[in-house]
Amino acid sequence: MPGMSVEVMRGLIARRKRWDIIFSIIGLFAMLGGVVTLVALIAAMAIDGLPRISWDFFTSFPSRHAAKAGILSAWVGTTLVMMVTVLSAVPLGVAAGVYLEEYATKNWMTDLIEINVTNLAGVPSIVYGLLALGLFVYQLDLGQSILAAGLTLAILILPVVIVATREAIRSIPGTIREGAFALGATKWQTVSQHVLPYSTAGILTGVIIGLSRAIGETAPLITIGALTYIAFLPDTPFKGEFPYVSFDWLTSAFTVMPIQMFNWVSRPQEEFHYNAAAAGLVLIVMTLIMNALAIYIRYHFRKRIKW
Amino acid sequence: MTEHLKSSRFAHRRMRHVRERIIESLLFLAAFSSVAITVAIVVILVRESLGFFEHVSIIDFLTDTQWTPLFDDAHYGIMPLVAGTLVTAGVALAVAIPLGTIIAIYLSEFAPHRVREVVKPVLELLDGIPTVVYGYFALLFVTPLLQYFFPELPGFNMLSAGLVMGVMIIPYVSSISEDAMRAVPMHIREGSYAMGATRFQTALRVVTPAAFSGIAAAYILGISRAIGETMIVAVAAGMQPNLTWNPMEPAATITAYIVQVSLGDLPHGSLGYQTIFVAGLTLLLMTLVFNIAGHWLRRRFREVY
Amino acid sequence: MSENAMDLLKSEAKNLNFYYGEYQALKNINLTVAEKRITALIGPSGCGKSTFLRCFNRMHDLYPGNRYDGQITLYPDDVNILNPKIDPIEVRMRIGMVFQKPNPFPKTIYENVAYGLRVRGISNRRKLDEKVEKALCGAALWNEVKDRLNSLAFNLSGGQQQRLCIARALATDPEMMLFDEPTSALDPIATASIEELIAQLKEQVTILIVTHNMQQAARVSDYTAFMHMGEVVEFADTNTIFTNPSQKRTEDYITGRYG
Numbered sequence: 001m002p003g004m005s006v007e008v009m010r011g012l013i014a015r016r017k018r019w020d021i022i023f024s025i026i027g028l029f030a031m032l033g034g035v036v037t038l039v040a041l042i043a044a045m046a047i048d049g050l051p052r053i054s055w056d057f058f059t060s061f062p063s064r065h066a067a068k069a070g071i072l073s074a075w076v077g078t079t080l081v082m083m084v085t086v087l088s089a090v091p092l093g094v095a096a097g098v099y100l101e102e103y104a105t106k107n108w109m110t111d112l113i114e115i116n117v118t119n120l121a122g123v124p125s126i127v128y129g130l131l132a133l134g135l136f137v138y139q140l141d142l143g144q145s146i147l148a149a150g151l152t153l154a155i156l157i158l159p160v161v162i163v164a165t166r167e168a169i170r171s172i173p174g175t176i177r178e179g180a181f182a183l184g185a186t187k188w189q190t191v192s193q194h195v196l197p198y199s200t201a202g203i204l205t206g207v208i209i210g211l212s213r214a215i216g217e218t219a220p221l222i223t224i225g226a227l228t229y230i231a232f233l234p235d236t237p238f239k240g241e242f243p244y245v246s247f248d249w250l251t252s253a254f255t256v257m258p259i260q261m262f263n264w265v266s267r268p269q270e271e272f273h274y275n276a277a278a279a280g281l282v283l284i285v286m287t288l289i290m291n292a293l294a295i296y297i298r299y300h301f302r303k304r305i306k307w
Numbered sequence: 308m309t310e311h312l313k314s315s316r317f318a319h320r321r322m323r324h325v326r327e328r329i330i331e332s333l334l335f336l337a338a339f340s341s342v343a344i345t346v347a348i349v350v351i352l353v354r355e356s357l358g359f360f361e362h363v364s365i366i367d368f369l370t371d372t373q374w375t376p377l378f379d380d381a382h383y384g385i386m387p388l389v390a391g392t393l394v395t396a397g398v399a400l401a402v403a404i405p406l407g408t409i410i411a412i413y414l415s416e417f418a419p420h421r422v423r424e425v426v427k428p429v430l431e432l433l434d435g436i437p438t439v440v441y442g443y444f445a446l447l448f449v450t451p452l453l454q455y456f457f458p459e460l461p462g463f464n465m466l467s468a469g470l471v472m473g474v475m476i477i478p479y480v481s482s483i484s485e486d487a488m489r490a491v492p493m494h495i496r497e498g499s500y501a502m503g504a505t506r507f508q509t510a511l512r513v514v515t516p517a518a519f520s521g522i523a524a525a526y527i528l529g530i531s532r533a534i535g536e537t538m539i540v541a542v543a544a545g546m547q548p549n550l551t552w553n554p555m556e557p558a559a560t561i562t563a564y565i566v567q568v569s570l571g572d573l574p575h576g577s578l579g580y581q582t583i584f585v586a587g588l589t590l591l592l593m594t595l596v597f598n599i600a601g602h603w604l605r606r607r608f609r610e611v612y
Numbered sequence: 613m614s615e616n617a618m619d620l621l622k623s624e625a626k627n628l629n630f631y632y633g634e635y636q637a638l639k640n641i642n643l644t645v646a647e648k649r650i651t652a653l654i655g656p657s658g659c660g661k662s663t664f665l666r667c668f669n670r671m672h673d674l675y676p677g678n679r680y681d682g683q684i685t686l687y688p689d690d691v692n693i694l695n696p697k698i699d700p701i702e703v704r705m706r707i708g709m710v711f712q713k714p715n716p717f718p719k720t721i722y723e724n725v726a727y728g729l730r731v732r733g734i735s736n737r738r739k740l741d742e743k744v745e746k747a748l749c750g751a752a753l754w755n756e757v758k759d760r761l762n763s764l765a766f767n768l769s770g771g772q773q774q775r776l777c778i779a780r781a782l783a784t785d786p787e788m789m790l791f792d793e794p795t796s797a798l799d800p801i802a803t804a805s806i807e808e809l810i811a812q813l814k815e816q817v818t819i820l821i822v823t824h825n826m827q828q829a830a831r832v833s834d835y836t837a838f839m840h841m842g843e844v845v846e847f848a849d850t851n852t853i854f855t856n857p858s859q860k861r862t863e864d865y866i867t868g869r870y871g
Binding site (some may be wrong): 028112129187212258 | 348354413440505
């Protein structure tokens with residue numbers, strides 16, 4: 001037998017295969033490290049925060065007395081800011097994604113835009129805060145308002161929405177478009193009546209992932225000067241009398257969940273740390289629900305649609 | 308009659324054409340807005356920084372070892388903030404890069420399909436948790452834990468912030484590296500197995516080098532993320548600028564400084580206001596350097612199967 | 613025919629069945645492989661010839677749900693390589709393989725050829741140099757690449773890459789080599805040089821080759837098996853198969869009636 005005898009070979013293989021096992025164990029421990037940290041983090045939040053969670057916690061304003069303080073202004077603020085974010089990021093991001101996938105021809109401008117979107121995704125979030133501070137707060141004079149905050153987060157998640165839209169559109173086979181064109185549809189008809197409806201699930205997944213990121217973002221909003229002590233609610237968007245809707249809330253000062261939590265964490269008194277943990281718990285549950293929703297939608301639609 | 312019909316049909320087609328053009332232009336504007344955002348970022352950061360450099364020489368900015376812009380005896384040396392940023396990022400990457408890479412190799416080459424399907428989304432949750440929550444965890448859970456082993460460790464320190472940040476970045480490194488490894492075609496792997504290689508040998512000697520450019524991209528993204536991370540360090544590493552390379556000490560990062568100033572009430576246009584834009588520009592340039600390095604690496608080692 | 617009696621047996625498949633999950637891809641295959649001869653497997657696509665070839669180095673073990681039944685014996689030590697107790701790595705160390713599409717590793721030419729040696733724990737530079745040169749000479753590639761052993765293998769042409777893959781397999785002195793349609797991704801000139809090389813290689817190693825190209829089988833092989841729908845329809849020396857097949861199905865395929 002050329003090379004080596006079977007016995008030598010078996011010894012060699014046994015030694016080499018030991019590394020397979022050693023590495024498998026290291027790999028398992030590495031994963032376990034990540035998972036254990038996640039569990040420890042959620043457990044730490046739950047142990048400190050759960051006792052503070054009550055109806056009052058959601059319906060009270062922040063207060064100097066830790067035991068009386070709540071997150072009413074924070075969750076209302078988060079909801080309103082997210083509304084602005086969705087209403088501005090989704091149309092813009094989807095339109096940009098549609099353009100890049102369906103309309104753009106291969107030229108330097110398209111390359112520039114594509115490189116740009118990739119790079120924007122890598123810009124630290126606090127830099128967006130500085131942009132918003134210079135542009136929205138002072139240049140456009142929006143002040144430290146819900147509108148400015150919503151737009152800031154919209155810019156932040158724009159790359160996520162664009163990329164999700166492009167991926168969703170790309171997964172639609174060309175035959176669908178050809179089918180529509182063959183019936184005499186224009187490009188926009190094809191896009192609006194076929195391409196977009198079929199890619200809704202993918203886009204929605206991306207939007208939810210983007211929002212779950214935006215909801216926890218703190219730094220850019222601190223940068224634009226979001227106040228941390230807000231003991232009032234913005235003007236309500238819906239009115240009893242004509243014209244029934246109002247946009248005054250857009251210019252209102254605000255706070256959001258993560259900023260409220262940051263405020264409590266930074267206080268020296270331990271009682272406020274429990275409030276922080278409770279707020280953190282609410283935040284984690286919100287992001288987990290959104291992530292689960294995204295996974296569900298992706299899974300559900302992947303199963304339903306088979307090209 | 309037919310003339311009329313023809314001309315109306317022609318008008319209809321023109322209308323349709325015009326409408327299509329308008330829609331295309333609007334969509335283009337939306338896509339172009341991303342470029343506008345980049346331009347706006349650069350313009351605003353540079354404009355405010357220029358104002359800053361009218362008062363402070365660039366030499367002082369780069370060489371002074373103190374950063375005390377809000378004191379009466381003001382010093383404007385960026386070094387302490389850069390050091391704080393690099394130390395926390397260094398600690399984070401010392402956690403995230405080895406663990407992320409090991410997890411990626413394990414999931415891509417070793418784990419059964421079922422394990423991968425479960426573990427991957429769970430790990431990705433690490434990235435979904437708000438960073439301020441991690442800050443809480445670092446300050447009030449990890450630091451006390453570390454103090455148990457190192458009693459002299461101060462309440463604010465870069466070690467704890469860096470470690471927690473490292474865990475947060477793991478899925479960045481592992482997800483993208485794993486995608487790159489899984490993109491290595493099966494026939495390359497089969498070539499290795501057919502030579503009598505073990506799983507570990509195939510993973511280390513063939514798959515990892517073949518996926519190198521993707522793995523490098525994952526590292527670069529992790530680095531950018533670590534440098535730009537704000538809330539964990541702002542909460543847990545302290546906000547005092549401190550020129551030190553010792554992770555056991557407290558120190559402010561560039562991002563933490565911006566947060567600290569933003570929490571105060573600096574008048575628009577003041578020198579103190581401008582410092583956060585200079586800090587932001589420095590941060591952006593640092594991430595840019597790493598991104599360019601990443602592009603270069605990818606181009607140099609682009610895989611051709 | 614006289615060849616037959618003189619040839620030593622290198623390997624033998626007995627009552628081999630193979631399943632991809634529920635699907636039975638190979639049905640009761642019996643075949644002998646003669647030492648230092650070239651045995652070709654031909655048949656229409658989907659007939660199971662590649663599946664059969666990949667049983668010889670247990671390639672199917674890489675994917676879950678595959679199942680072997682029956683045996684493939686390797687001589688002279690009379691070991692059943694399908695036995696689950698035998699490590700597939702051991703089988704692959706003894707039996708080399710060259711794939712349909714050239715699949716060099718993303719490494720230098722030198723490191724590609726040295727790969728199998730390094731996997732076996734050889735790191736002595738002098739020994740590696742010597743073996744790499746010998747293997748590259750054996751694959752008729754040495755003269756073309758000796759000045760650029762440290763350039764990436766991807767820079768070679770398709771035909772050169774395939775010869776590099778042959779050198780890679782040769783470097784570890786395998787007892788047997790499997791070729792899975794080694795020229796199907798190559799142009800006619802590269803194909804001719806690979807065929808010539810394979811014909812020379814039988815001096816030193818037993819060869820089992822899958823080809824969809826009947827002329828190729830006729831040109832290079834000593835024995836030919838015609839496979840159809842997972843079965844070996846006919847197995848004989850190449851001359852007989854191509855000039856005087858005993859089965860109607862073989863004749864139909866050879867004369868181009870289907871396939």
